[in-house]
Amino acid sequence: MKLEKVTDAPDGTIKRWYDDACGTALALEFVGERWSLLVIRELLLGPRRFGEIRSGLPGLSANVLTQRLQGLEAAGVLTRETLPPPANVQVYALTPWGYEAEPIVMALGRWALRSPAHDPSLPFSRVALMLALRMMFDPAKAEGFAARIGFSLGNERYVAAIGDGGLTLVRDGIAQADAVLAGEPNAFLPALFGTTPLAEVVAGGRLSVSGDVARAAHFCTLFALPPTIA
Incomplete structure (x- = not known):
C-alpha cells in the first residue's frame, strides 16, 4: 500500500505528503519533521531571537534550525518580526494560529510523561x-x-x-x-x-x-x- 509520496514544494524544498485527508496527517506536514514541534514550544511564551531558540535546543544545529524556521514560516505557524528601538533585533514569533498549538503541545507532553522511559536527568530548557x-x-x-x-x-x-x-x-x-x-x-x-x-x-x-x-x-x-x- 502506498503511504507517502515526495513532491517538490513551490519554494524548492522537499515536501512529503501522506495521501491522507485526516487533519492529523496534515498537521504532521507542518510539525512532523524533527525539531519542529520543539521550536514551537520555545516560542509559546513569546518571541525569541534565533540564538535564544537554539540555546533551548542544544542538540539542534544552526543549519537545521534555519530550515525549520523557514518551513514553519511558510506554513503560517510563525513569523519574523523586528523589535522596535533600541533593540532593533530580529525575533521569531508564533502567529495567532501558531499559538493555537499550545494545547496540543501540552496534551502531548502530559501523555508522554506517563511513560517509564521519561528521564528527568536529560537537558531541560x-x-x-x-x-x-x-x-x-x-x-x-x-x-x-x-x-x-x-x-x-x-x-x-x-x-x-x-x-x-x-x-x-x-x-x-x-x-x-x-x-x-x-x-x-x-x-x-x-x-x-x-x-x-x-x-x-x-x-x-x-x-x-x-x-x-x-x-x-x-x-x-x-x-x-x-x-x-x-
Whole structure:
C-alpha cells in the first residue's frame, strides 16, 4: 500500500505528503519533521531571537534550525518580526494560529510523561520548565492560595502568578514577585515534581530562594506528574 509520496514544494524544498485527508496527517506536514514541534514550544511564551531558540535546543544545529524556521514560516505557524528601538533585533514569533498549538503541545507532553522511559536527568530548557508548571498545575491544590513567584533562570526571568485557582505565566516582572527562585531548570524538578521539600533542595546548593520563603515552599506543592503507566 502506498503511504507517502515526495513532491517538490513551490519554494524548492522537499515536501512529503501522506495521501491522507485526516487533519492529523496534515498537521504532521507542518510539525512532523524533527525539531519542529520543539521550536514551537520555545516560542509559546513569546518571541525569541534565533540564538535564544537554539540555546533551548542544544542538540539542534544552526543549519537545521534555519530550515525549520523557514518551513514553519511558510506554513503560517510563525513569523519574523523586528523589535522596535533600541533593540532593533530580529525575533521569531508564533502567529495567532501558531499559538493555537499550545494545547496540543501540552496534551502531548502530559501523555508522554506517563511513560517509564521519561528521564528527568536529560537537558531541560527554561521555557520547557515554565510550560511544565502550566502542564502539571493542580487547581484543587491552589484553592484559596495566591502568590507571584519569580524564576531567575540564568539571563531569563519569568513570573508565575497563582490566583482564583489558576496559573498565568509572564516574562519579566520579577521585581513584583513575592518570592524568587533561582537556578537552572533541572535543579527545580525535585522540588516541583518530585517528593523533595524546597528547603532540602535549597540546602543542596543547586537552588536559591529569596523573599517569602514559606509562600515559595507552598507554591512548590501545587504540581504533580501524571501517573506512570504500568
